[in-house]
Amino acid sequence: MSTSFEPERELAVFIGTIGRYFQTVGGALPAFLSPTLELILPARLDCTGYMPVSGRLTGWIALSLPSDLLRALLRHMGEEQHDEAAQLDLVAEITSTLTSNAREHFGEHLRVAPPLAALAGDFPRELAPPPLSFRLPFQWQGADAFLLIALQR
Amino acid sequence: MKLLIVDDSLIMRRAIERSLARTRFKEVRTATNGRLAVEMFDRYQPDVVTMDITMPDMDGLTAVDLILKRNPKAVILVVSALADKATAVEAIKRGAQGFLLKPITAEAVQTALDDILSD
Numbered sequence: 001m002s003t004s005f006e007p008e009r010e011l012a013v014f015i016g017t018i019g020r021y022f023q024t025v026g027g028a029l030p031a032f033l034s035p036t037l038e039l040i041l042p043a044r045l046d047c048t049g050y051m052p053v054s055g056r057l058t059g060w061i062a063l064s065l066p067s068d069l070l071r072a073l074l075r076h077m078g079e080e081q082h083d084e085a086a087q088l089d090l091v092a093e094i095t096s097t098l099t100s101n102a103r104e105h106f107g108e109h110l111r112v113a114p115p116l117a118a119l120a121g122d123f124p125r126e127l128a129p130p131p132l133s134f135r136l137p138f139q140w141q142g143a144d145a146f147l148l149i150a151l152q153r
Numbered sequence: 154m155k156l157l158i159v160d161d162s163l164i165m166r167r168a169i170e171r172s173l174a175r176t177r178f179k180e181v182r183t184a185t186n187g188r189l190a191v192e193m194f195d196r197y198q199p200d201v202v203t204m205d206i207t208m209p210d211m212d213g214l215t216a217v218d219l220i221l222k223r224n225p226k227a228v229i230l231v232v233s234a235l236a237d238k239a240t241a242v243e244a245i246k247r248g249a250q251g252f253l254l255k256p257i258t259a260e261a262v263q264t265a266l267d268d269i270l271s272d
Contacts, residue, residue, distance in 0.1 A: 020256075021256050024256045024257075024258060025256045025258075074164070077164070077168055077171075078168075078171050079164060079167060079168070079171075081163075081167075085163075086163070086164060089162050089163045089164045090162075090164045092162065093162040093164055093165055096162075096207060096234065097234045097255045097256055100207065100233070100234030100255075101234050101255075112207065113207075114161065114207055114208060114209045
């Protein structure tokens with residue numbers, strides 16, 4: 001287990017957890033692209049799940065997904081409800097699971113709360129925009145998505 | 154048999170419910186947090202409870218405690234992500250019977266429920 005959280009070095013953990021989630025639930029691995037350091041909050045896709053993080057590190061981890069990808073996942077799961085409510089519910093659940101599974105690696109440095117979900121133009125009032133963030137883009141079944149890690153000591 | 158599914162995610166509750174086709178569970182109720190789970194347990198007296206851990210209002214571990222106080226023989230399957238593992242282990246120490254790791258598949262749910270009922 002790491003003794004400190006270094007997003008630029010620990011992205012491999014998130015790559016592993018995202019890959020495992022999409023393989024298990026969606027039947028196919030995503031393709032990961034090069035991570036970037038973002039100095040302003042990037043525009044989010046249709047639905048974003050946010051996991052508030054506290055402890056020695058504070059901030060949040062977000063997963064931003066387009067509607068097409070969420071509908072495809074819902075279909076794959078056998079879910080008949082594909083509307084906005086279902087998409088927001090699913091993105092929150094995926095973000096919670098990914099972050100929680102990554103936290104097993106990072107230990108007490110990530111203490112998480114129940115997830116929040118928001119549409120593209122919205123940002124949860126409970127959270128603060130970060131001074132910088134790490135963006136990990138990936139593609140799944142032709143759709144672009146990304147993970148955003150916005151943590152600070 | 155009766156099953157109570159406890160998870161704050163509607164999609165997760167439905168995913169677990171869909172996976173019951175080949176199981177003995179014919180009656181299903183759901184709850185969205187630990188507090189409602191305890192209320193539903195009192196009212197519904199399920200044979201098995203599937204319990205998420207990280208939920209608003211009342212978490213799953215607290216709900217496990219309260220349910221086992223009401224009925225020490227209650228059968229509870231904790232369904233959670235890895236970060237909740239220590240909590241899930243604690244839940245099992247306190248009397249929950251099993252742990253299923255998220256993300257789940259229908260097959261994993263069926264196997265976990267079969268295992269918990271055969272114990």
